[in-house]
Amino acid sequence: MSQSPVVIQVEGVAKSFGAVRALDGVDLAIATHECVGLIGHNGAGKSTLMHVLAGTLTPDKAAIQVNGDAQPGYGIELAHKLGIRCVFQELSLCPNLTVAENARILHPALRGFGWRRRAGALIKAKLDEVFPGHGLSADAVVSDLAIGQRQMIEIARAFTVTSEPLRLVILDEPTSSLDGHTAAQLFAFIRRSVEAGLSCILISHLLGEILGTSDRVVVMRDGRVVTSGPTASFDRNKLVAAMGGAEAHSGAVTAATPSTGLVRVRIRPKRQPDGRELVAREGEVIGLAGLAGHGQTDLLLAVFDAAGQLKSGQAEVTEPVALVAGDRQSDGVFPLWSIAENIGVGSLKNLRRGLLISEAAEDELAAQWQKRINIRTPDMRHSILSLSGGNQQKALFARALGSDARIVLMDDPMRGVDIGTKLDVYDLVRGEARAGRTFLWYTTEMDELSYCDRVYVFRNGVIAADLMRSEVSEDSVIGASFAEVG
Amino acid sequence: MSVQSQVAPTSIGMSRLHDGRRLLRAVLPALSLALIILAIWALNPRAISYFGLTLMLSLAVPVALATVGQMMVMAVNDLDLSIGSFVGLVGCVTATWLRDEPLIGVLILVGLVLAYMLVGAMIHLRNLPSIVVTLGMFFVWQGLAILVLPKPGGHAPDWLHGLMAVKTPLVPFPIVAALVIGIVAYVGLMRTSYGVILRGAGGNPVAVSRAGWSLLRGKMIMFGLAGFCGVLAGMALIGLTTSADANLANGYTLLSIAGVILGGGEFVGGRVSPIGAVIGALTLTLAGSLLNFMHISPDWQVAGQGAILIVVLAARTLINRAGVSA
Numbered sequence: 051m052s053q054s055p056v057v058i059q060v061e062g063v064a065k066s067f068g069a070v071r072a073l074d075g076v077d078l079a080i081a082t083h084e085c086v087g088l089i090g091h092n093g094a095g096k097s098t099l100m101h102v103l104a105g106t107l108t109p110d111k112a113a114i115q116v117n118g119d120a121q122p123g124y125g126i127e128l129a130h131k132l133g134i135r136c137v138f139q140e141l142s143l144c145p146n147l148t149v150a151e152n153a154r155i156l157h158p159a160l161r162g163f164g165w166r167r168r169a170g171a172l173i174k175a176k177l178d179e180v181f182p183g184h185g186l187s188a189d190a191v192v193s194d195l196a197i198g199q200r201q202m203i204e205i206a207r208a209f210t211v212t213s214e215p216l217r218l219v220i221l222d223e224p225t226s227s228l229d230g231h232t233a234a235q236l237f238a239f240i241r242r243s244v245e246a247g248l249s250c251i252l253i254s255h256l257l258g259e260i261l262g263t264s265d266r267v268v269v270m271r272d273g274r275v276v277t278s279g280p281t282a283s284f285d286r287n288k289l290v291a292a293m294g295g296a297e298a299h300s301g302a303v304t305a306a307t308p309s310t311g312l313v314r315v316r317i318r319p320k321r322q323p324d325g326r327e328l329v330a331r332e333g334e335v336i337g338l339a340g341l342a343g344h345g346q347t348d349l350l351l352a353v354f355d356a357a358g359q360l361k362s363g364q365a366e367v368t369e370p371v372a373l374v375a376g377d378r379q380s381d382g383v384f385p386l387w388s389i390a391e392n393i394g395v396g397s398l399k400n401l402r403r404g405l406l407i408s409e410a411a412e413d414e415l416a417a418q419w420q421k422r423i424n425i426r427t428p429d430m431r432h433s434i435l436s437l438s439g440g441n442q443q444k445a446l447f448a449r450a451l452g453s454d455a456r457i458v459l460m461d462d463p464m465r466g467v468d469i470g471t472k473l474d475v476y477d478l479v480r481g482e483a484r485a486g487r488t489f490l491w492y493t494t495e496m497d498e499l500s501y502c503d504r505v506y507v508f509r510n511g512v513i514a515a516d517l518m519r520s521e522v523s524e525d526s527v528i529g530a531s532f533a534e535v536g
Numbered sequence: 537m538s539v540q541s542q543v544a545p546t547s548i549g550m551s552r553l554h555d556g557r558r559l560l561r562a563v564l565p566a567l568s569l570a571l572i573i574l575a576i577w578a579l580n581p582r583a584i585s586y587f588g589l590t591l592m593l594s595l596a597v598p599v600a601l602a603t604v605g606q607m608m609v610m611a612v613n614d615l616d617l618s619i620g621s622f623v624g625l626v627g628c629v630t631a632t633w634l635r636d637e638p639l640i641g642v643l644i645l646v647g648l649v650l651a652y653m654l655v656g657a658m659i660h661l662r663n664l665p666s667i668v669v670t671l672g673m674f675f676v677w678q679g680l681a682i683l684v685l686p687k688p689g690g691h692a693p694d695w696l697h698g699l700m701a702v703k704t705p706l707v708p709f710p711i712v713a714a715l716v717i718g719i720v721a722y723v724g725l726m727r728t729s730y731g732v733i734l735r736g737a738g739g740n741p742v743a744v745s746r747a748g749w750s751l752l753r754g755k756m757i758m759f760g761l762a763g764f765c766g767v768l769a770g771m772a773l774i775g776l777t778t779s780a781d782a783n784l785a786n787g788y789t790l791l792s793i794a795g796v797i798l799g800g801g802e803f804v805g806g807r808v809s810p811i812g813a814v815i816g817a818l819t820l821t822l823a824g825s826l827l828n829f830m831h832i833s834p835d836w837q838v839a840g841q842g843a844i845l846i847v848v849l850a851a852r853t854l855i856n857r858a859g860v861s862a
Contacts, residue, residue, distance in 0.1 A: 144739030
């Protein structure tokens with residue numbers, strides 16, 4: 051590996067946002083024919099480093115070399131010219147444009163007569179190559195597509211080539227909205243591309259993806275690289291230890307007896323052909339599994355809508371509900387509000403003193419939750435956007451759990467959250483469930499199903515299987531997700 | 537294999553559903569225009585003739601131009617409240633300087649377009665709300681117009697008056713002009729490769745700037761185009777009225793916004809339709825004539841136009857909702 055030429059090399063990268071040191075002297079070199087897995091907690095500085103490499107963020111201090119040449123004025127344009135691309139964690143497609151038009155945005159060379167046809171052919175060919183059988187059309191408008199399909203397009207777009215070379219593709223949590231099948235297609239494609247001479251940086255919180263795909267692992271913590279080495283020399287526990295997180299505990303829940311508590315939620319999916327229904331009782335954690343986008347979110351929203359109505363057709367929901375959104379940018383945070391206000395908005399009735407909202411009560415609620423789930427900020431009155439993604443998600447959990455809702459709906463809330471935060475939240479969920487709260491938890495991560503008392507597997511908008519905890523296994527869930535009806 | 541065979545049918549079914557909904561939304565502006573024409577025809581069949589349409593639609597040309605200008609600004613998530621008094625100012629300049637000292641007149645008009653670009657640059661660089669800035673500019677333009685022409689008067693240049701009175705064969709001139717305006721705007725904004733960047737800047741500005749494009753340039757171009765359309769609108773208006781007044785076109789601000797919305801555009805997200813915007817402008821112009829034929833006093837015409845807007849928006853919402861629940 052050391053004899054391969056170096057594509058990009060950075061030394062001493064430093065970047066501060068106000069008082070927060072996001073990067074504190076990072077050295078990194080990426081060779082050709084190399085896929086580097088980059089891991090670390092939220093706030094470790096991975097995303098900041100990626101923005102520096104992609105040229106979208108100017109570091110306070112850095113020496114950047116591409117192909118051995120120093121690049122003093124490194125920025126977006128130079129990065130593009132030198133063939134460095136990035137698939138950002140938050141999707142960066144224009145929803146009002148078609149797939150082909152989005153491809154055009156990345157390629158200044160797609161212009162002149164017939165550009166639309168060429169752009170369409172370019173993105174279509176790459177989609178066919180990366181995700182065979184994707185079923186997407188180049189003329190589709192992006193806002194009509196599901197989030198997983200958008201992610202496929204964004205990934206394929208990053209690998210398209212016109213006039214500029216392609217040397218390094220940075221993938222920041224590329225599988226956060228992909229199901230297992232498309233993720234596997236992506237990793238196979240990454241391996242093929244790396245064999246062919248491309249370089250990749252893969253950032254993922256799913257350690258299995260890193261271990262299975264990368265040649266070398268780089269671990270970051272507190273704005274520095276703490277460990278790096280060939281992937282073969284690491285295993286899951288070693289990686290977790292290097293990140294400074296808790297030891298990975300594998301579904302450390304004692305076997306529970308079937309709950310006999312009061313029924314809190316009873317709902318039948320709209321198009322359920324048989325009599326199957328989802329039942330959640332007091333103190334239960336109910337998992338919703340299956341391939342991404344197969345009706346789990348719709349069901350959660352149906353429960354949310356049914357709450358407050360005593361008996362509404364297909365659904366029966368007896369207690370107030372709160373929803374923890376998965377897409378925190380669009381459905382979760384109020385970006386102009388402080389952390390405390392973002393938490394307090396779920397409990398406005400309890401924070402009211404007379405006609406007004408008591409700031410003291412809001413602060414008290416916020417301080418209590420900051421302590422309970424360890425939101426990392428010097429002041430809860432700071433803007434919610436000053437938090438890293440994982441800590442924003444913690445604030446959303448605090449909003450739901452701090453309210454008086456007895457039923458909590460979770461719409462795949464752990465997307466792109468570091469393992470330390472996850473373990474904190476898992477403990478919290480178990481604790482709250484023991485105290486009598488009911489959780490409906492849609493998740494795309496197999497590990498999380500082991501925290502559930504009962505799992506419903508969804509396929510094409512209906513319940514395909516309903517598994518007790520003892521029956522939940524990777525095989526049984528995948529089997530139910532993929533099997534043909536009948 | 538089983539995955540592909542399952543995913544493919546649902547996504548195709550979904551896209552077909554979306555296509556149907558999009559088609560319905562796309563024809564909605566044309567449908568509302570057809571309904572208005574039909575209603576006029578029912579009340580007064582003779583109005584739907586070469587002469588009648590020329591008369592009823594003559595004012596549609598400046599309105600359509602102002603609407604397309606407004607659409608440029610709305611495509612990048614801004615709103616131009618100043619277009620009305622700007623058209624009035626252009627009218628005053630056209631009826632005085634452009635007629636008496638054509639060179640100075642042209643320079644003034646070019647300067648006005650540049651001023652529009654600077655307003656766009658300021659809104660982008662200082663991250664100011666466009667509503668506030670353009671509301672301020674509304675009064676600036678109006679003040680300048682009063683300085684240029686303190687009391688109603690002036691004369692349209694003869695060539696301009698002649699141009700607006702052209703009699704095209706078979707199809708009335710305003711319809712030909714509206715078609716040309718719509719097609720030019722459509723090709724420029726929807727079909728060219730740079731038009732994609734401009735619309736993308738409305739849809740997801742961060743993504744567009746990350747791909748290496750200048751948002752400042754995009755915004756300046758869009759505001760410049762809006763200014764250019766405003767200049768054309770003002771000149772067309774004076775060509776029709778032959779004399780100017782500082783307050784001649786103040787109503788164009790709301791009329792142009794209504795036209796864009798009526799034509800299927802939206803306030804944010806870069807979703808605009810040039811053809812729709814022109815149809816929207818025609819619809820609003822004809823609505824005035826329809827209300828005349830119904831013997832409704834001109835005092836109520838603005839309310840009538842508002843009612844049409846509400847009906848069309850309600851229909852659009854219904855279509856969207858049907859799409860969601862299907």
